Amino acid sequence: MAATAAPSTTRTELPALPQVLAHEVDPEPRGWRSWVMTTDHKRIGIMYLVTTFVFFLMGGVEALLIRLQLGAPENTLLSPQTYNALFTMHGTTMVFLFVVPIFAGFGNYFLPLMIGARDMAFPKLNALSYWLLLAGGLVFYASMFFSPPEAGWTMYPPLSAEDFSETGGVDAWIFLIHLTGLSSLVGAINFYATIANMRAPGMGWGRLPLFVWTLLVYAVLLILALPVVAAAVTMLLTDRHFGTNFFDQNQGGDPLLYQHLFWFFGHPEVYIMILPGFGIISEVLPVFSRKPIFGYKAIAAATAVIAFLSLIVWAHHMFTTPSPAIVLVFFMLSSFLIAIPTGVKVFNWIATLWRGTVEYRTPLLFACAFVAVFVAGGVTGVILAIFPVDWQLHDTYFVIAHFHYTLVGGAIFSIFAGIYYWFPKMTGRMLGEGLGKWSCAIMFVGFNITFAIQHTIGLEGMPRRIYEYQDLGNLGLYNLISTVGSFIFGLGILLTIINVVKSVKGGTTAGPDPWKGNTLEWFTTSPPPVNNFDSIPRIRSVEPMKDIRRQVERGTPAVHQPAEAAPEHSVVA
Amino acid sequence: MTIIPAALRTPARILVVVAALAAVLLLPQAAFADFFTPEDGGSPNADSIDTLYKIVFAMAMAVLAGVWIALAYSMIKFRARRGAVPAQIRGNTRLEIGWTVGAALILVVLSVVTFVMLDDIRNAPESDRTGVDLQRVGQPTGVPDTESVPPSGRSLLIQVRGKQYVWQYTHADDDENILNDPFSYEELVVPVDTTVTLEIKAQDVVHSWWIPELGGKMDAVPGHTNWTWFKIPGKHAGRTFRGQCAELCGRNHANMLAHVRAVTPEEYEAYIERKGREIEQANDEAARQRKRIESEESR
Numbered sequence: 001m002a003a004t005a006a007p008s009t010t011r012t013e014l015p016a017l018p019q020v021l022a023h024e025v026d027p028e029p030r031g032w033r034s035w036v037m038t039t040d041h042k043r044i045g046i047m048y049l050v051t052t053f054v055f056f057l058m059g060g061v062e063a064l065l066i067r068l069q070l071g072a073p074e075n076t077l078l079s080p081q082t083y084n085a086l087f088t089m090h091g092t093t094m095v096f097l098f099v100v101p102i103f104a105g106f107g108n109y110f111l112p113l114m115i116g117a118r119d120m121a122f123p124k125l126n127a128l129s130y131w132l133l134l135a136g137g138l139v140f141y142a143s144m145f146f147s148p149p150e151a152g153w154t155m156y157p158p159l160s161a162e163d164f165s166e167t168g169g170v171d172a173w174i175f176l177i178h179l180t181g182l183s184s185l186v187g188a189i190n191f192y193a194t195i196a197n198m199r200a201p202g203m204g205w206g207r208l209p210l211f212v213w214t215l216l217v218y219a220v221l222l223i224l225a226l227p228v229v230a231a232a233v234t235m236l237l238t239d240r241h242f243g244t245n246f247f248d249q250n251q252g253g254d255p256l257l258y259q260h261l262f263w264f265f266g267h268p269e270v271y272i273m274i275l276p277g278f279g280i281i282s283e284v285l286p287v288f289s290r291k292p293i294f295g296y297k298a299i300a301a302a303t304a305v306i307a308f309l310s311l312i313v314w315a316h317h318m319f320t321t322p323s324p325a326i327v328l329v330f331f332m333l334s335s336f337l338i339a340i341p342t343g344v345k346v347f348n349w350i351a352t353l354w355r356g357t358v359e360y361r362t363p364l365l366f367a368c369a370f371v372a373v374f375v376a377g378g379v380t381g382v383i384l385a386i387f388p389v390d391w392q393l394h395d396t397y398f399v400i401a402h403f404h405y406t407l408v409g410g411a412i413f414s415i416f417a418g419i420y421y422w423f424p425k426m427t428g429r430m431l432g433e434g435l436g437k438w439s440c441a442i443m444f445v446g447f448n449i450t451f452a453i454q455h456t457i458g459l460e461g462m463p464r465r466i467y468e469y470q471d472l473g474n475l476g477l478y479n480l481i482s483t484v485g486s487f488i489f490g491l492g493i494l495l496t497i498i499n500v501v502k503s504v505k506g507g508t509t510a511g512p513d514p515w516k517g518n519t520l521e522w523f524t525t526s527p528p529p530v531n532n533f534d535s536i537p538r539i540r541s542v543e544p545m546k547d548i549r550r551q552v553e554r555g556t557p558a559v560h561q562p563a564e565a566a567p568e569h570s571v572v573a
Numbered sequence: 574m575t576i577i578p579a580a581l582r583t584p585a586r587i588l589v590v591v592a593a594l595a596a597v598l599l600l601p602q603a604a605f606a607d608f609f610t611p612e613d614g615g616s617p618n619a620d621s622i623d624t625l626y627k628i629v630f631a632m633a634m635a636v637l638a639g640v641w642i643a644l645a646y647s648m649i650k651f652r653a654r655r656g657a658v659p660a661q662i663r664g665n666t667r668l669e670i671g672w673t674v675g676a677a678l679i680l681v682v683l684s685v686v687t688f689v690m691l692d693d694i695r696n697a698p699e700s701d702r703t704g705v706d707l708q709r710v711g712q713p714t715g716v717p718d719t720e721s722v723p724p725s726g727r728s729l730l731i732q733v734r735g736k737q738y739v740w741q742y743t744h745a746d747d748d749e750n751i752l753n754d755p756f757s758y759e760e761l762v763v764p765v766d767t768t769v770t771l772e773i774k775a776q777d778v779v780h781s782w783w784i785p786e787l788g789g790k791m792d793a794v795p796g797h798t799n800w801t802w803f804k805i806p807g808k809h810a811g812r813t814f815r816g817q818c819a820e821l822c823g824r825n826h827a828n829m830l831a832h833v834r835a836v837t838p839e840e841y842e843a844y845i846e847r848k849g850r851e852i853e854q855a856n857d858e859a860a861r862q863r864k865r866i867e868s869e870e871s872r
Contacts, residue, residue: 080824152821158795159778159823164737249796255779256794289651290659295669320781320792320819322799325695332687336680343676344669346640351668353647355660360652368648375640379633382680386687388694389626391789392611392619395781395819459611461785463819466827472815 039123040530044130045109046426051130052102055137059093060493062086064486067450071483073471083467084150085169089140091153092173095269096180097137099411100222103276104129104187106418107215109426111191113521113528114209116200116536121193129187136179143172152465154262155236157247157255162240170240174233181226188219188226195219200520202539209519209542210293213300214279217307221268221275224311229265232258256321263314271310273407275303277414278345281367284417285349286543287515288364289356295348296542302341302348309338319387320394328387335385342378346371361515362436366417369444370409377405380455395465398458404451416440416496423500424514428526429507435499443492449485453478518543615786615814615835616803621693622789628686632679694789697768697802699723704767705838710845711746721770721800728768728802731761735773735780735793737822738829744845752856755848760832764841765807773799778823784816784833792820805835 029037035047066086069078078086108126112119120126143149149169151160160170195216199208208216235246236258245251247258278299286293293299315323315331349371358364380402384390393399416439423431457478462469469475513522522545524533540547607613609630613623651657697720707727716726732743743756763769773782775793783790787803805814818829836844 080827084821084824084826150824156779156821159821164778164823254796256797290653292661292663294662295664298664298669320790321794322792322797333684336684339680340673340676344673347672348669350640350643350647351662351665353644353651355662356647356651357653357657357659358648358651368644371644372641376637379637382683383626383629383633386625386629386683388622388687388691388789389611389629391694391791392622392626392785394790456608459607459609461612461783461816463781463783463817465821466817468827 039119039127041108041112041120041123041126042426042528042530042532044126045105045107047130048101048105048108048133051134051137052098052105055093055097056102058141059090059098060490062090062093064490066090067483067486069467070469070479072480073476074468076468078467080467081150084152084465085148087465088149088152088169088173089144092140092149092176094407095153095273096176097133097140099273099407099415100184100269101133101180102415103215103218103273104133104184104191106211106276106280106415106422107191107218108187110422110521111194111212111215112198113425113524113532114212114519115195115198115203116520116523116533116539117194117198118532120190121198122190125186125190129183129190132179132183132186136176136183139179140172140176143169149173154266155233156262157236157239157258158249160236160240161247171237174237177229177233181230184222185226188222191215191219192223200536200539200544203544206297207539207542207544208300210282210296210299210303211276211279211519214275214282214303217303218272218276221272221307221310225265225268225272228261229269232261232265235261256318259318259321260314263317264311266317267314268307268310270403270406271306274410275306277370277410278303280414280418280421281349281370282345283519284363284367284421285352287421287517288359288361288367289353290359290516291352291356292543293348294351294354295344298344299348302344305341306338309334309341313338316385316387316390319390332385332387336382339378339382346375346378360437361420362431362433362440363417363421363515365437365440366413366420369440370413370417373405373409373413373444373447377402377407377409380405393458395463396458397454397462397464400464401451401454401458404454408447408451413443416443419496419500421515422521423503424507424510425521425526425528427504427507428510429503429505430510430514431496431503431507432499435495435502439492439495439499441492442495443489446485446488446490446492450482450489451485453481453485457482513545513549516545516549518545520544523548612785615784615805615809615833616788617698618694618788618803619786621690625687625690625694629683632683636679696720697723697728697770698804699725700728700768700804701766701807703807703838705729705764705841709842710744711748713745713747717770717772717800719770719800721802723768728770729764730770730772731763733761733771733773733782733793734776735782735818735822735829736776737778738818738825740780740782740818740829740831744848746849753849753852755845755852757848759830760813760834762834762836762841762844763805764838765805765810765835767838767841768802768804770800770802773801779820780818780822780829781820782816782831783819784814784831786814787816787833790819803833805833807837809835810837810840811835 028034035043038044065078066083069075069083108120147167147169149155149165149172151165151170155170155173158164195208195212235244238244239246239248245253247253247255249255282293282299313331313335315327316335319328319331380398384393384399384402420431420436423429457475460473460475460478462475510526512525515522523537537544537548611623611626613619700723707729710729712730716722717730722728730745732745734741734743739758741756741758742761743754745751745754771782773791773793775795777795779795780793781790782793782801787805788801791799791801793799812835814833814835816831816833818826818831822829
């Protein structure tokens with residue numbers, strides 16, 4: 001112990017050092033400038049969270065308008081043009097401006113805290129990430145005042161080519177892909193560098209919090225996948241304006257090339273949107289069942305395996321295109337394989353609850369809602385991976401139901417678990433438990449009403465992306481049910497917004513560690529000071545806070561504990 | 574305070590709730606047969622997909638129910654109570670290997686079932702004897718290289734063209750002249766008991782051909798040819814099967830409808846003959862007009 005002891009931090013023992021004189025130290029910016037000019041990962045994190053949540057609400061309003069239009073057969077509420085623009089903006093917003101960047105927001109705020117770092121590796125790059133994201137959102141939404149894109153968030157040519165989409169909407173979308181892509185890319189590099197280099201002493205790869213594991217894999221996937229979509233949309237841009245013909249079948253190009261490139265990015269993107277959610281669940285469940293996570297290594301390994309497999313399943317989005325049998329079979333089997341590590345995670349989560357003492361706090365309820373809903377999306381995913389079955393289900397509301405079960409279940413419920421879990425750390429205030437539980441219950445019910453029935457709508461033969469339909473069979477009734485459900489779901493989200501607004505100033509004071517958490521972010525004050533930690537403890541397990549609490553409760557190191565397990569610094573908790 | 578209702582506090586009550594849920598889930602199945610399954614009945618490939626779906630769906634529901642029950646049980650049974658002590662278990666290698674292998678086994682079964690069913694879905698069967706006589710409706714002679722043509726190489730070949738926002742069907746005949754081939758828009762007329770092979774192409778953007786009761790959809794991609802087939806049983810003569818374009822193709826994507834009207838072979842022969850005559854008349858009329866304009870201009 002003595003040999004490895006860090007220098008003591010108490011003032012009296014400081015060795016006499018030469019005085020450093022600082023010239024022209026800029027005063028700390030105040031007010032709005034303190035946000036615009038910040039490079040503090042926590043402020044950037046909060047800006048990420050607030051911005052992406054605003055985009056989430058805009059995407060949500062678009063979704064409700066879509067559901068209103070579909071609430072009745074042959075409805076004339078929206079024109080086909082408006083309807084196509086709405087679903088294009090809804091998909092683009094939710095993917096590129098909400099789910100992907102909100103995890104970057106959580107990552108920004110909590111990654112350094114969880115690994116005991118004082119900031120990200122590259123704080124200025126971090127600020128650049130945020131401003132690129134905001135710029136991407138603004139250029140895209142600016143198209144609303146001119147001519148929003150109408151070709152769907154997948155933007156397949158030839159429909160997105162100049163001949164069929166003359167206006168600048170598609171270009172605004174391409175611009176958004178480039179800006180948010182750059183934002184995510186530099187952010188991912190930053191995450192990777194931070195995790196690789198700035199972990200607290202003693203935090204080996206086997207002691208990395210699982211949320212950080214998922215962020216690491218998220219970063220790697222972004223670095224691997226984003227350049228491909230950047231290339232695809234650049235080719236689309238030059239096709240549109242500079243006479244290249246990459247996707248023009250009449251000039252030696254091929255529209256299918258775009259689909260392959262897009263989904264080579266698009267499927268990893270699906271896991272980019274889900275893995276950090278898995279990470280949040282893996283943090284929340286052990287805390288509220290007062291048990292260690294079941295199978296830490298298996299969960300971390302499953303994350304990596306899912307990421308690898310996600311790179312070789314893309315063509316399951318293209319089972320109905322003219323493709324050789326070998327392609328269909330290969331991508332069916334590779335898609336099947338993903339079910340194994342995903343199943344492992346689900347079983348591990350349930351085993352984490354098993355024989356615990358499960359405390360019904362809001363984050364736990366959202367996490368359990370996540371598991372319940374996500375599994376349903378998982379099994380429909382396996383059904384869709386069977387290509388002959390996909391021939392019936394592809395591009396119908398069954399697919400819509402499937403990916404909303406995975407994305408709303410996988411992303412939104414985990415994001416809400418994260419919001420309720422970490423809000424006390426970010427603001428120093430607890431969110432209201434009553435409102436939180438109501439929000440969770442209403443969201444769960446509303447979500448299932450909205451999307452469960454959409455499986456049947458798809459099985460009945462209703463394709464996606466149609467602005468009107470004839471009332472054949474029970475389609476009118478089913479769609480009405482779905483529309484009603486979507487508004488219930490919206491009400492649940494509204495309750496959380498009210499909760500946040502009420503609690504940010506008026507919530508119960510949280511203290512540094514309200515949940516008795518396992519990870520290092522609970523070691524510092526809520527909200528944490530600019531430098532995060534005055535002293536960084538040595539990490540001896542996956543649950544450093546458990547060790548520290550044990551230490552505090554006992555007052556002194558236990559007799560049977562090995563000497564090197566003692567903390568270097570007294571614990572301020 | 575809690576959202577878990579009091580009804581879920583004892584095992585007996587849980588069973589009642591589960592049974593009630595099962596009833597709620599199963600009753601609609603009785604009411605609407607196709608609530609849980611794809612459309613079928615118009616063609617053997619649609620029927621096979623439906624069968625495959627039912628097998629997979631049953632397995633999926635079993636897995637889903639298992640996970641849901643385990644989750645609900647863990648939440649309720651291990652709810653924090655005064656004096657309860659959480660077991661500090663970090664894992665169990667044998668259990669974890671067990672469920673990994675278990676998940677893999679389920680997928681092996683799924684793969685086997687799929688490969689067994691695949692032939693019936695992909696490979697077109699022969700037409701029945703009662704089907705239309707291909708010679709009499711003037712089929713082209715070359716055999717396309719696709720599973721959508723039966724082994725004998727004899728099926729009714731129809732070209733399907735997607736364009737914003739209409740489907741065009743061409744019943745190619747055995748001569749070189751493509752201008753006299755019978756064609757129609759939106760409504761495709763086909764004979765029953767006959768294997769129909771569709772050659773699907775797109776003229777402008779990507780479309781997707783889909784008649785749910787006649788089997789899976791196939792995209793019409795510019796620059797590519799896609800194939801599918803169907804064979805409508807004789808009992809459906811006189812019925813119209815509905816579908817529509819399934820790939821976003823522009824503002825009026827929702828209005829790009831497709832109807833397939835099944836008729837008896839005799840009616841089909843008559844239909845082709847009438848269509849051929851109409852086209853011939855229209856061509857003659859066009860030729861006459863051309864001549865008249867030419868002579869007017871030369872005057």
